[in-house]
Amino acid sequence: xxxxxxxxxxxxxxxxxxxxxxxxxxxxxxxxxxxxxxxxxxxxxxxxxxxxxxxxxxxxxxxxxxxxxxxxxxxxxxxxxxxxxxxxxxxxxxxxxxxxxxxxxxxxxxxxxxxxxxxxxxxxxxxxxxxxxxxxxxxxxxxxxxxxxxxxxxxxxxxxxxxxxxxxxxxxxxxxxxxxxxxxxxxxxxxxxxxxxxxxxxxxxxxxxxxxxxxxxxxxxxxxxxxxxxxxxxxxxxxxxxxxxxxxxxxxxxxxxxxxxxxxxxxxxxxxxxxxxxxxxxxxxxxxxxxxxxxxxxxxxxxxxxxxxxxxxxxxxxxxxxxxxxxxxxxxxxxxxxxxxxxxxxxxxxxxxxxxxxxxxxxxxxxxxxxxxxxxxxxxxxxxxxxxxxxxxxxxxxxxxxxxxxxxxxxxxxxxxxxxxxxxxxxxxxxxxxxxxxxxxxxxxxxxxxxxxxxxxxxxxxxxxxxxxxxxxxxxxxxxxxxxxxxxxxxxxxxxxxxxxxxxxxxxxxxxxxxxxxxxxxxxxxxxxxxxxxxxxxxxxxxxxxxxxxxxxxxxxxxxxxxxxxxxxxxxxxxxxxxxxxxxxxxxxxxxxxxxxxxxxxxxxxxxxxxxxxxxxxxxxxxxxxxxxxxxxxxxxxxxxxxxxxxxxxxxxxxxxxxxxxxxxxxxxxxxxxxxxxxxxxxxxxxxxxxxxxxxxxxxxxxxxxxxxxxxxxxxxxxxxxxxxxxxxxxxxxxxxxxxxxxxxxxxxxxxxxxxxxxxxxxxxxxxxxxxxxxxxxxxxxxxxxxxxxxxxxxxxxxxxxxxxxxxx
Ligand SMILES: [Zn+2]
Numbered sequence: 154x155x156x157x158x159x160x161x162x163x164x165x166x167x168x169x170x171x172x173x174x175x176x177x178x179x180x181x182x183x184x185x186x187x188x189x190x191x192x193x194x195x196x197x198x199x200x201x202x203x204x205x206x207x208x209x210x211x212x213x214x215x216x217x218x219x220x221x222x223x224x225x226x227x228x229x230x231x232x233x234x235x236x237x238x239x240x241x242x243x244x245x246x247x248x249x250x251x252x253x254x255x256x257x258x259x260x261x262x263x264x265x266x267x268x269x270x271x272x273x274x275x276x277x278x279x280x281x282x283x284x285x286x287x288x289x290x291x292x293x294x295x296x297x298x299x300x301x302x303x304x305x306x307x308x309x310x311x312x313x314x315x316x317x318x319x320x321x322x323x324x325x326x327x328x329x330x331x332x333x334x335x336x337x338x339x340x341x342x343x344x345x346x347x348x349x350x351x352x353x354x355x356x357x358x359x360x361x362x363x364x365x366x367x368x369x370x371x372x373x374x375x376x377x378x379x380x381x382x383x384x385x386x387x388x389x390x391x392x393x394x395x396x397x398x399x400x401x402x403x404x405x406x407x408x409x410x411x412x413x414x415x416x417x418x419x420x421x422x423x424x425x426x427x428x429x430x431x432x433x434x435x436x437x438x439x440x441x442x443x444x445x446x447x448x449x450x451x452x453x454x455x456x457x458x459x460x461x462x463x464x465x466x467x468x469x470x471x472x473x474x475x476x477x478x479x480x481x482x483x484x485x486x487x488x489x490x491x492x493x494x495x496x497x498x499x500x501x502x503x504x505x506x507x508x509x510x511x512x513x514x515x516x517x518x519x520x521x522x523x524x525x526x527x528x529x530x531x532x533x534x535x536x537x538x539x540x541x542x543x544x545x546x547x548x549x550x551x552x553x554x555x556x557x558x559x560x561x562x563x564x565x566x567x568x569x570x571x572x573x574x575x576x577x578x579x580x581x582x583x584x585x586x587x588x589x590x591x592x593x594x595x596x597x598x599x600x601x602x603x604x605x606x607x608x609x610x611x612x613x614x615x616x617x618x619x620x621x622x623x624x625x626x627x628x629x630x631x632x633x634x635x636x637x638x639x640x641x642x643x644x645x646x647x648x649x650x651x652x653x654x655x656x657x658x659x660x661x662x663x664x665x666x667x668x669x670x671x672x673x674x675x676x677x678x679x680x681x682x683x684x685x686x687x688x689x690x691x692x693x694x695x696x697x698x699x700x701x702x703x704x705x706x707x708x709x710x711x712x713x714x715x716x717x718x719x720x721x722x723x724x725x726x727x728x729x730x731x732x733x734x735x736x737x738x739x740x741x742x743x744x745x746x747x748x749x750x751x752x753x754x755x756x757x758x759x760x761x762x763x764x765x766x767x768x769x770x771x772x773x774x775x776x777x778x779x780x781x782x783x784x785x786x787x788x789x790x791x792x793x794x795x796x797x798x799x800x801x802x803x804x805x806x807x808x809x810x811x812x813x814x815x816x817x818x819x820x821x822x823x824x825x826x827x828x829x830x831x832x833x834x835x836x837x838x839x840x841x842x843x844x845x846x847x848x849x850x851x852x853x854x855x856x857x858x859x860x861x862x863x864x865x866x867x868x869x870x871x872x873x874x875x876x877x878x879x880x881x882x883x884x885x886x887x888x889x890x891x892x893x894x895x896x897x898x899x900x901x902x903x904x905x906x907x908x909x910x911x912x913x914x915x916x917x918x919x920x921x922x923x924x925x926x927x928x929x930x931x932x933x934x935x936x937x938x939x940x941x942x943x944x945x946x947x948x949x950x951x952x953x954x955x956x957x958x959x960x961x962x
Contacts, residue, residue, distance in 0.1 A: 154167050154168070154169045154170075155167065155168045155169075155170075157256075157310050157311075157313070157314070158306070158307075158309075158310030158313075159306065159310070160260070160261050160262045160290075160306060160307045160310075161262060161289070161290035161291065161305060161306045161307060162262040162290050164261040164262055164265070165261075166256070166258070166261060166307060166310050166311075167256070167257060167258075168254055168255070168256055168314065169229075169233065169254070169255045169256075169257060170252055170253070170254055171233060171236050171237065171248070171252075171253040171254075171255065172209065172248050172249075172251065172252040172253060173245070173248045173249045175249070176209055176248070176249070176252055177252075180252070182207075183208055183209055183211070183252065184318070184319060186204045186207060186208040187208065187211055187319060187320040187321065187322075188320050189204060190204060190205070190208065190320070190322075190475055190478050190479040190482070191320035191398065191478055191479075191482060191549060192320070192482060192549050193479075193482070194479075194482050194483045194486040194487075194549065196479065201476075201479055204475075205472055205475045205476055205479075206472075208475050209249075209250060209251055209252045209471070210250060210251045210252070210322055210323065210467040210468070210470075210471050210474050210475065211251075211252045211254060211319060211320070211321035211322055211323070212251055212252070212253050212254065212321060212322075212323045212324070212325075212463060212464065212467045213254045213255075213256070213314060213315065213319070213321040213323070213324040213325070214253070214254070214255045214256070214324070214325050214326075214327060214460070214463075215255075215256040215259045215311055215324070215325075215326045215327070215391050216228075216229055216255065216256060216257055216258060216259060216326075216327050217258060217259060217260065217264060217327065217328075218259035218260050218296055218297055218326060218328070218390075218391065219260070219263075219288070219294055219296070219297070219328055219329070220260050220262075220263030220264045220266065220267045220284075220288035220289070221263075221267050221283065221284060221288055221329075221408075221411070222328050222329035222406075222408065223264070223267060223268070223329075223411065223412065223449070224327075224329055224406050224408075224409075224449060224452030224453060224456060225327035225328070225329075225406075225452075225456055226257055226258050226264060227412075227449065227452075227453065228452065228453040228456035228457060229255060229257040229258075231453060231457065232255075232456065232457055232460050233255070235457065236248065236253070243465070244461070244464075246468060247461075247464040247465055247467075247468040248464070249468075250467070250468035250471045251464050251467045251468050251471070253460075253464060254314070254319065254321060256311060256314075259296075259307065259311060259326075259391075260288065260289055260296060260307055261307075262288075262289055262290055262307075263287075263288030263289045263293070264288075266284055266286075266288050267284050267288050267411070270284045270285075271411040271412060274783065279782075279783045280410070280411075280413055281409075281410025281411040281412075281413035282410075282411075282781050282782055282783060283718070283780075283781045283782060285716035285782045285783075285786035286714075286716050286718070286719070287718055287719065287720060287723045289305075289307075289723070290727075291305065291723040291724065291726055291727040291730075292305060292720055292723050292724055292727065292945075292946075293718050293720050293723060294718065294720060295720045295723075295724070295945055296308060297326075297389055297390035297391070298389040298390070298579070298945050298947075299389065299945065299946070299947075300312060300388060300389055300390055300391060300393040301388050301389065301393065301557055301583050301585070301947070302515070302585075302945070302946055302947040303515060303518055303519070304727065304945075304946040304947070305727075308391075309518065311391060312391075312518070312519070313518075315394050315397065315399060315520075316397070316518065316519055316520035317518075317520060320478075321399065322399060322400065322467075322474050322475060322477075322478045323357075323361070323399065323400045323402075323463070323467055323474065324391065324392065324394050324399055324400070324401050324402070325361075325401075325402045325403065325404060325463060326390060326391045326392055326401075326402075326403055326404075327403075327404050327406075327456065328403065328404065328405045328406075329405060329406045329407065329408045329452065330405040330406070330407060330408065331407065331408060332407050332408045332409065332410075332415050332417065332447065333407075333417055333421050333422055333423050334407060334422070334423055334424055334425075334426075335376050335377070335378040335381065335407065335424055335429070335432075335438060335442070336374070336375060336376030336377065336406070336407045336442045336447070336451075336455065337369065337374065337376060337377045337378070337404065337405070337406050337407065337455050337459075338377075338378055338379070338381055338382065338383060338403075338404060338405040338406075339362045339365040339366050339369070339377060339378075339379045339402075339404055339459065340358040340359070340361060340362030340365075340379060340402045340403065340404075341355065341358045341359045341362050341379060341380050342358070342380070342383050342384055342385035342403070343380060343381055343382055343383060343384045343385075343426075343427035343428050343575075344384060344427070344564075344566045344575055345384055345385075345386045345563070345564040345565075345566045345575055346384065346385045346386055346564070347385060347386050347387075347388070347395070347396070347556070347564075348386075348564050349396070349552045349555055349556055350385075350395050350396060350552055351398070351481055351484070351485075351552065353477055353480075353481060354395050354398070354399075354400055354401070354481075357400040357474075357477070358400060358401075358402055360466060360470070361400065361402060361462075361463060361466050361467075362379050362380075362402065363379065364462050364463075364465065364466045365377075365404070365458075365459045365462045365463065365466075366379050366439075367462075368458055368459075368461065368462035368465070369455060369458050369459065369462070370439065370440045372454075372458045374454065374455050374458055375440045375441065375442040375443070376407070376438070376440070376441060376442025377438065377440065378424070378428070378429055378437050378438040379437055379438075380428050380437050381426055381427065381428040381429050381437055381438070382426035382427055382428065382429075383403060383405065383578070384427065384575070384577075384578050386563070386564055386577070386578075387577075387578070387579050387580065387581070387583070388553070388556055388557070388583065389579065389583075390403070393553075396550070396552045396553035396556055397520060397549075397550045397552070397553050398478060398481040398482060398485065398549060398550070398552075399478075400474070404459055406452045406455055406456065407447060407452075408452075409447055409448060409449050409451075409452065412449045414446055414447060414448040414449070415446075415447050416445065416446050416447075417444045417445065417447060418444055419432075419443060419444040421444070422442070422444055424438070424441075427575060481549075482549040485548070485549055485550070485551040485552060486547050486548060486549060486551070487547075488546075488551060489545065489546035489547030489548060489551045490547045490599055493595065493597035493598065494546055494555075494595035494596060494597055495545065495546055495547070495595075495596055495597060495598050495599045495600070496543050496544060496545050496546060496595065496596040496600075496603065497543075497544040497546070497554070497558045497593055497594075497595055498537060498541055498542070498543055498544075498593060498594050498595070498596060499512065499513075499541065499542040499543075499544070499586065499591060499592075499593045500537075500538065500541050500542075500592055500593075501525075501538060501540040501541050501542065502538070503591050503592060504590060504591075504592075504633050504872055505589070505590055505591070505633055505634050505635055505949075505950075506616060506633075506634055506636075506689045507634040507635050507636030507637075507687075507688055507689045508589040508590060508591060508634075508635060508949050508950070509542070509589075509591055510614055510615060510616055510688040510689065511589070511688070511949070512542075512585055512586070512589055512591060513542055513610055513614040514612065514613055514614050515585070516544065516554075516585075517610070517612045517614070519550070519553060519557075520550050520553075521544065521548070521550055521553070521554055522544075522545070522548050522609070523542060523543075523544055523609075523610045523614075524542075524543045524544070524545065524607040524608060524609055524610060525540055525541065525542055525543060525607070525608060525609075525610050526538065526539055526540065526541045526543055526603070526606050526607065527539060527606045527607070527608050528606055530602060530603065530606060532596060532600060532602075532603065533596075535594075537603075542610065543603070543607055544558065545604075545607070547599070556583075557583060557584065557585045558584070558585060558586060558593065559584060560582070560584050560587060560856075560909065560910035561581055561582045561583065561584060561910045561911050562911075562912075563577060563581045563911060563912035565912075576853070577853045577854070577912060579853075579854060580853065580854025580855070580878070580880070580911065581853055581854055581855050581910075581911035581912040582854065582855045582856040582878070582909075582910040582911030583947070584856065584909075584910045587856055587876050587909055587910055587950070588856070588876070588878075588947055588948045588949065588950055589949050589950055590872065590875065590876070590949070590950030590951075613688075614688075615688045616688060616689045616690060617684060617687055617688055617689065617690055618690070619690040620684045620687070620690045620691070621690070621691070621692075621693030622680055622681070622684065623680070623693060624676040624677060624680070625673075625674070625675070625676050626673070626693055626694060626695050627671050627672070627673050627693065627694040627695075627696070627697050627698060628640075628671070628672045628673075628675065628683075628691040628692070628693055629654075629658070629660075629665055629669055629670070629671050629672075629691055629692045629693075629694065629698060630669060630670045630672065630691045631665050631666065631669050631691075631870070632653075632654075632666055632667070632668035632669040632670070632869050632870030632953070633666060633870050634689055634870075635732075635949055635952050635953065635956075636687055636688060636689055637669065637670055637689075637691075637870075638670075638732055638952075638953070638956045639686070639687070639731070639732045639733060640670065640672065640683065640686075640687060640691070641670040641672070641705060642707075642732055642733040642734050643683065643686055643733045644670075644672045644675070644683065645705065645706075645707045646707075646733050646735075647675075647679055647682065647683075648674075649672055649673065649674045649675050649679065650672070650673045650674050650704065651670055651671070651672050651673075651704070651705040652670070652671040652673070652699070652702035652703060652704050652705060653668055653669070653670060653671075653702055653703055653705055653869075653960070654666075654667055654668065654669045654670075654671060654699045654702045655667055655699065655701050655702055655703065656699070656701070658698055658699060660692055660698070661692075665692065666869070666870065667869060668866075668869025668870050668957075669870075670705070671697065671698070671699060671702055672691075673697070705960065707735060708753075708754040708755050708959050708960065709737075709752065709753045709754045709755070710729075710734065710735065710736040710737065710753060710754070710755045710756075710757065710959060711736070711737050711738075711739045711751065711753040711755070711756045711757065712725055712726065712729075712736045712737065712738050712739065712757045712759070713738075713739050713740075713741065713756065713757060713758050713759065713761075713766070713814075714726070714738050714739070714740065714759070715740070715741055715761050715765050715766065715769075716740065716782060716786035716787070717761070717762075717765050717771075717780060717782075719759070719761055721759040721760040721761065721812065721941050721943070721944075722738075722759040722761070724759075724941075724943045724944070724945055724946055725757065725759050725943045726738070727943070727946055728943040728946060728952070728955075731946075732956070734956075734959065736757075737753070739756070740788075741765070741766050741767075741769065741788060741789050741790045741794070742769070742785075742788025742789065742790075743794075744790040744791070744793075744794025744795070744797055744798070745788070745789075745790060745791045745793050745794040749797070750797075751797055751798070751801045751806065753801075753806065754806065754807060755806070755807045755808075755809060755958070755959055755961075756798065756801060756806060756807070756808050756809075757808075757809045757810075758808065758809070758810040758811070758814035758815075758817065759811060759812065759814065759941065759943075760811055760812025760813050760814060760882075760941045761812070761813055761814050762813050763813060763814065763816040763817050764777070764789075765780075765789065766789060766790055766814060766817060767789045767790055767791065767792075767795065767817070768789040768791075769786075769787040769788050769789035770787065770789070795817065796824065796825060798817075799822055799824050800824060801933065802930050802931070802933035802934070802935055803824065803930055803931040803932065803933055804931070804932060804933065805931075805932035805933045806933045806934075807933060807934040807935075807936070807958065807959075807961045808933070808934070808935045808936070809936045809938070809955070809958045809959075810935070810936070810937050810938070811883075811937065811938035811939070811940065811941050811942065812880070812882055812883065812938070812939075812940070812941050813882060815840065815883055815885075815937040815938070815939070816840065818836050818838075818935060818937065819836070819838070819839055819840060820835065821833060821834075821835060822834050822835060822836065834891065834892055834894065834930075835891075836894070836896075836928055836930070836935060837887050837888045837889065837890035837891075837894060837896045837928060838885045838886065838887050838888070838896065838923070838926050838928065838937060839885070839886050839888070840882075840883050840884065840885060840939075841884045841885065841886050841922060842881065842882060842883060842884050845884060845915070845918050845919075848915060848918055849914055849915050850881070850884075850914060850915040850918050850919075851881060851913070851914040851915070852879050852880065852881030852912075852913040852914070852916075853880065853881060853911075853912060854878065854879070854880045854881075854911065855878070855879060855908060855909075855910060855911025855912055855913045856876040856877070856878055856879075856908075856909040856910040856911055856948075857876065857877055857878075857879045857902065857907050857908060857909060857913065857916070857919070857924070858874060858875075858876060858902070858903055858906065858907055858908075858909050859874065859875055859876075859877055859900035859901060859902055859903075859924045859925070860873065860874050860900070860901050860902075860903055861873055861874060861875055861899065861900055862897060862898065862899050862900075862901075865897065865899060865927070866957060866960075866961055866962070867899050867925075867927055867936065867954060867957045867958060867961070868899060868953075868954070868957065869953070869957050870953045870957070871953055871954065875900070875950055875951055875954070876909045876910075876948070876950055876951075877900065877924055877925075877939075877940040877948070877951055878940055878941065878944045878947075878948045879913075879924070879939065879940050880940070880941075881913075882939070883937075883938075883939035883940075884902075884919055884922050884923075884924070884939055885922060885923040885924070885925075885926050885937065885939055886922055886923065887923060887926055890928075893929075893930065893931045894928060894929060894930050895928065895929040896926055896927065896928045896929070897926070897927045898923040898925075898926055899923075899925040899926060899927050899936075899954070900923065900924040900925035900954070901921055901922065901923050901924065902919035902920055902921065902922055902923075902924060903920065904920035904921060905917070905920070907919050907920070923939070924938070924939045924940060925937070925938045925939065925940075925954065934961050936958050936961070938954070938955075942954055942955035943955065
C-alpha cells in the first residue's frame, strides 16, 4: 500500500498493489518496463519482446469517486482479503500474471461525509436519505467532469498514476446508478464514442465487458446489461485514459439506500436507455432481473465477480495487452509524423499570459511533452517567435492532444436511418485554447527546421522571472490577465493598498488597459510572498503611474448554495478560493429568518432551480417533488426572503445571478413598502429559451461566441469577443425599462457563426439576443448571465466577467 497524495480536505489517499509476492518484489522493475512500453516508440522488436516476456499486466481500479455510490469501496476489503488468502490455482495464476492496482477510495472526503450522514440518520425515518450538500470539498458528482482540466487535488493524484508514474495498461472506474434499472452495467459503452480513440481500445472493451457479463451470469448474477445507456464521446472522467492508449472502462451497479436494502417490485423496474427499452431477455441483457430485495451485499457480490473476471481476462491476454500498448504508442507517433496536424503552436504573446502559462503546465501534467522555439523562424510566410510554445503531435498521447487542442464536432449517430439522433449525455465542447481565450494554430506537416529549433519547456513553466523585486513602489498588473485579479485579492488580504486604473497606461511601448491593478506598499517578505503565488510579472514604477486610480476594497460577498447537491455553487467556491476571494455561504433557508440581514456588497445566485431556491422543492411541469433530505435542508427563501433580496438591490447592493437562478428575477416583482402599499415592477429582461425550443433550439453544452460591450466596468480586461459555455438554458431579450431602472446588453450573440465548438441546433435563432445583461434598479445592480462563469473550473476565458461583477460600484 502506497500513500499517493492528499484529498482536498487533507485525507491521505492510497494505492494498493495486489499480486503474487514475487511480483510485488519486482514492482520497481515493472514500473520501468511499463513506462517503456507506453512511451518508447523506438524500442527494437527484440528488446520489446523480452520486456513483454518479463512484464505483468497492470490493471488499475478506482473505486467510488461518487461517494454516495459506496458499494465498490465497501467491497474492497473483502476483495483484498480474498485475493491475499486464496489457494485457488486459477486465481493464483491470475495474480502471477497481473498486478492489480486499487485506489480503494477515489474521494475519501466525500465518503466520510456520506458515511457520517448515514450513521446520523440510521434508525430514524430519514435512514438512507441523501447527503445534503456536495460529497466533496467543492464539486461533488462533477468530480468526473474534471479529467481534462484537472482542477481538483484528488483527481490530480489519480491522474498522475497513469500520466506520470505507473502507466497501467487497463483501468476500470467503479460506480453505481439508480436503484430501479438494470442491476449492473458492464462495457462496451453505448454510442456515440470518441472518434479519435483507436479502434483497438474499443475492441478490448468488448473483450473485458463480455467476459464480465458471461462470468456474472454463470455466478447467478442477473440483470447485467452491456452496450447500454452510458456513451463515451467526452473526456471527463478517469477513463479519459482511453485517450492515452489505455483500455479504459466503467462499471455501474444498481444502488441501495446508502447501505439500507431496497425492495423493487417488478413493475417498478425501468430499463430505458440507449440500447435497451424494456426489462426483457435481449442480446444486451440475456438474463433480466425479476425484482425483489437488493442489498449492499448484492453489490459487493457483483463487485467481487467483476473483479475476478477482469483479472482473468487480463491474465489470459497478458502478452497481447502489453504488445497492444506499445503498438498503439508506435502507431500514434507514426500518425503524428504523417497526418495533419503535425504541431500545435501557442504563441507566447497572448491577451491573457497567465492562462497560457496554465495551459503549458496542465499539458505537462497530462503527460504531454511540450517544447518551445529557441529562435525566430518563418514558416509559410508566418512568423513564429522565439519562446512560442510548440506541441508536436508525434508523441504517444497524440489522441489526447488532438482532442483538447482542437475544436469539437459532436459525433452525430442515429438510432435508425433518418431517425432520431442519439442525444449527448453531457457537454460537447472542451477545447482548451478556446476555453482559455488563447490563440493557437496548427502546422499540418513535419518541418525539419522547426524540429531543430525546439527545446523542452522547463516545468513548472512560469514567466515570473522578470518580477521586479523592490522595497516599496508601485506594481502594475494588467487587467488582461486572470492572475492579476489573484494578485489584487491576495494583496488586499495581505493589507496592501490596491487601486484600479481608470484609463489606459502606455509603458515601454505596451498598453496597460484601464481596470488594471496598482499594488503599493509591499516590501521585503511581502514581495516574495506575492511573487511565489504568481506565474507572470507585473510592471514596476517608482512613482504612482495613475494618481486618478480608484482604491479597491474587499467586497463582502454572500454566495447562495442550496443543500440540493449544488455543484455550480461548489465550483464557485472553488474558483474564489483559488483567487483568494473571501465569501460567506448563505443557504436559501437563511433568508427568511427574522434576524437575517444581507450585510453584503454582493450576493451571488449560481445556477440553481428557482423552485429549490424559493420553496426548497423540485418542480417538474406542474408537479412538485419533495427532496430526499430531512426537513431542515429543504427550506427555501420563501416570498419574505426574496423581498430582502429585492430591497438589497434597491438599496444599492449588487446581485449576480446565472443559469437557472435568473428565473427568480423574471416576471412581476413586488416590494412591500407599507402595510397597504407595494412597489411593483418588472426587470427589463425575459428568457427566450421556452420560445426558442418550440423552433427546435438545442444547445446541450457548447462554446458559443458572444460580442462584448467595450468600455463597461463588467468587461474590463476582456477582448471584444469571448466564448461562453452555454447549456442552452437562458437566452435573454431585454426591453425598454420603466421607472428607476436601466439595462445594458453586456454580451450579445452575433448574427452568424455563433457556435465555436460542440453541438448546437438552430444557432441562427440566437443572433443579437443577449447572453449577459446588466440592470440598474434604484441604486443597485442586477447582472444576469445565461451561462455559468465558473463552469466546472474549465472556461477561464470568462472569469473576468464574474470578477468584474464582484467589483461593481
Ligand atoms: Zn458515479
